[in-house]
Amino acid sequence: MGAGGEESSFSLCVFVWEVAVPEYSPLTFRVPEPPVRPGGEPDFSKFDVPKAGTVRRPEVDSDPDDMKDLATSLIRVLNRNAEAVGPWAGDIDTDLLLHGLRSMMRTRSFDERMMTLQRQGKTSFYMKCTGEEAIAVGQQLALLPGDMNFPTYRQQGLLICQDYPIVDMICQILSNERDPLHGRQLPVLYSAREYGFFTISGNLGTQYIHAVGWAMASAIKGDTKIATGWIGDGSTAENDFHAALVNASVYQPPVVLNIVNNQWAISSYQGIAGGDLATFAERALGYGIPSLRVDGNDFIAVHQVSKWAIERARRNLGPTLIEWVTYRVAPHSTSDDPSKYRPREESAAWPLGDPILRLKNHLIQRGLWSEERHKQAEAEFDEEMRLTAKEAERYGVMGEGASDRDIFEDVYKDMPPHLSKQRQELGV
Amino acid sequence: MAQMSMIEAIRSAMDVMLGRDENVVVFGEDVGYFGGVFRCTAGLQEKYGPTRVFDSPINESGIVGAGIGMAAYGLRPCVEVQFADYIYPAYDQIVSEAARLRYRSAGQFTASMTIRSPCGGGIFGGQTHSQSPEALFTHVSGLKTIVPSTPYDAKGLLISAIEDDDPVVFLEPKRLYNGPFDGHPDRPAQSWAGHPQGDVPEDHYTVPIGKARLVRDGFDATIVTYGTMCFVAEAAVSETGIDAEIIDLRTLLPLDIDTIANSVRKTGRCMILHEATRTSGFGAELSAQIQEECFYNLEAPIVRVTGWDTPYPHAQEWQYFPGPERVGRELTNLMEAAS
Secondary structure, eight states: OOTTSOSOTTOOOOOOOOOOOOOOOOOOOOOOOOSOOTTSOOOOTTSOOOOTTOSOOOOTTSOGGGGGGGGTSOBOOBOTTSOBOSTTOOOOOHHHHHHHHHHHHHHHHHHHHHHHHHHTTSSSOOOOOTTOHHHHHHHHTTSOTTOEEEOOTTOTHHHHTTTOOHHHHHHHHHTOTTOTTTTOSOTTOOOBGGGTBOOOOSSTTHHHHHHHHHHHHHHHTTOOOOEEEEEETGGGGSHHHHHHHHHHHHHOOSEEEEEEEOSEETTEEGGGGTTTTSOTGGGGGGGTOOEEEEETTOHHHHHHHHHHHHHHHHTTOOOEEEEEEOOOOSOSSTTOOGGGTSOTTHHHHOTTOOHHHHHHHHHHHTTSOOHHHHHHHHHHHHHHHHHHHHHHHTTOSTTTTOOGGGGTTTSSSSOOHHHHHHHHHHTO | OEEOOHHHHHHHHHHHHHHHOTTEEEEETTOSSSOOTTSTTTTHHHHHOTTTEEEOOSOHHHHHHHHHHHHHHTOEEEEEOSOGGGOGGGHHIIIIIITTHHHHTTTSSOOOOEEEEEEOOSSSOGGGSSOOOTHHHHTSTTOEEEOOOSHHHHHHHHHHHHHOSSOEEEEEEGGGSSSOOOSOTTSOOOOSTTOGGGEEOSSOOOOOTTOOEEEEOOSSEEEEEOTTHHHHHHHHHHHHOOOEEEEEOSEEETTOHHHHHHHHHHHSOEEEEEEEESTTSHHHHHHHHHHHHHGGGOSSOOEEEEEOSSOOOSTTHHHHSOOHHHHHHHHHHHHHOOO
16 A cells, blocks of 8 residues: 555545435235225225136046145036036035035025024124025035044034034024034034034134144054044134144145135135235145135035045145135125125126025926925025024023032043032032 | 263163153254254164154244144154243244143043253353243243252153143253253362262153152242252352252142242241243242242242343353352242241
């Protein structure tokens, strides 16, 4: 430095780096909004509905790498004329179809009656599954005894199609003296081990990883039973969704992972769960899990795709994820008013229609059912539910008859001293 | 009988149970091939195969959640969370699911599982390798919470936990893994070899859940403690010469209140000692119960010696950790205090 002696030997080397700072406009924050709000015209123009029968059906032992297209398409079987068409139509026993239709109808009648009970003040709370009946019923009828469902609160069809005693369901909803859960649980959070129906939790998404763990256990023991996990579109955002998928990916247990995309999580449309930039089915692809996207209002598609995934699981070919595309017709719960956040007419405009109507029309078209029989069945199921509700009410309504001693039982297998003491304190 | 460290005793418990009950499975992060970051599962995968002992993805909620699903099927999972400081992602699964399964299903489904996790400080573990989160579990109805302090108890209690039909949170003071620790970091490390509680039967035995252990008989005061603090209490007693009775709770919930109350009725003075932070720590529950049970026998206010109400620091390890000097000072104060 300063070798020439001309520069000051103490000159500070300051680099003034002339950077051309590009001009950026201010950032904007994205908050997804549904296409329409109350007062607007329902708009499903961006919802792509491929024709029934156009999506291919791979062999169950196909490489997951070769099925990626199925996560973005939409498997449909029943066409506009109510005919079952395409590679997924297969052949379903007509008794099963009739049982499926009746079970969906009974589920709807049940929901209506329970809504009435809630409005009459006989129970505190209820949740309908109107419009989603095909999914639970269609899949359950593809399962075998001993398989275990890990349901959410909107799969009552799993029980109803197995002829689980309706009176017990209602007693649970009424929290009365015959409530199988002794008045401890909020209405609709059923538990029915003998019917392959895992105890429902109020905490969302938790049971998805339980299904995977249960399936891992079945594989560890060399069993042939499989598990099914259930989750809604909104709850896929929960951490346990990832926990389930990563474990299902790693251990390849026999599990069918269902996502019921009914477009709504209470008031949040599915875009708030990240559903507007990718399908929910696509989530599985990053885990190497085969994934199918299916018309959830098409009973035959539901049943056939379920059978396919169940077969994969049972043949030790690993997990499958299925996104069932449907629409939550009913309010989220009896505490909800959807007209505050979505157009009243939106459910009527839903392009995939109504699952009961679609199967009904298919069966009529095949000469297996008629308008008259349908009306008769409707009346019969409404009456069944009315009478069964009456029967259940005899055991008490709104918590009548639930024993106070039961507060302290089953916290542990054996009651520890501090609980015995507290029970004495309550004087029971 | 064999001489075992706490690590070997814990490993032996799992070994015994894997051998006895084919429904027992062991998994967690680095638990399988490698044998655990603390060697607690070393050799088990080789012995029982990867379907019984295996590595899991780094997802604590998944470890506990999958364990719950397995327990619902009928297995007896014994899962590991690498550090108690990392158990929080699994908290929802532990509190909302494992603890409630039996209750909410009226006994249809149960979570017979054990969640093992190394806890406690005194190892320069800083904020995320030193915590004592036991109060977060004792507050949850449906859980049993265990903290062993010796190899003998660790094995017997872990076998009891795995055999228990209720979910058990099993917190292992990692400071005690290789030897007892009395809170004098300047003195040479001790090993379990030669320690009477390091004598551990090689086969099956149990230590009952819900029963405290009398560490030291005494007449002047009662020290109610657990984990590493049992040894700190012993050191403080020997350094002060105060004839204190020391009770190692072993099980925090269900609590052996009778053993504690009988002791406090005898001594009239009580110190509660734990590493965990003070406010709403388990000591608060102990203090409340002892006050309720022994009010008329107390000669002085119950004193709590605990970690400070701060995150666990790194450099200030020995100002944070309640060592024998602080315990001894508080014990002396307790003897001088009058109600």
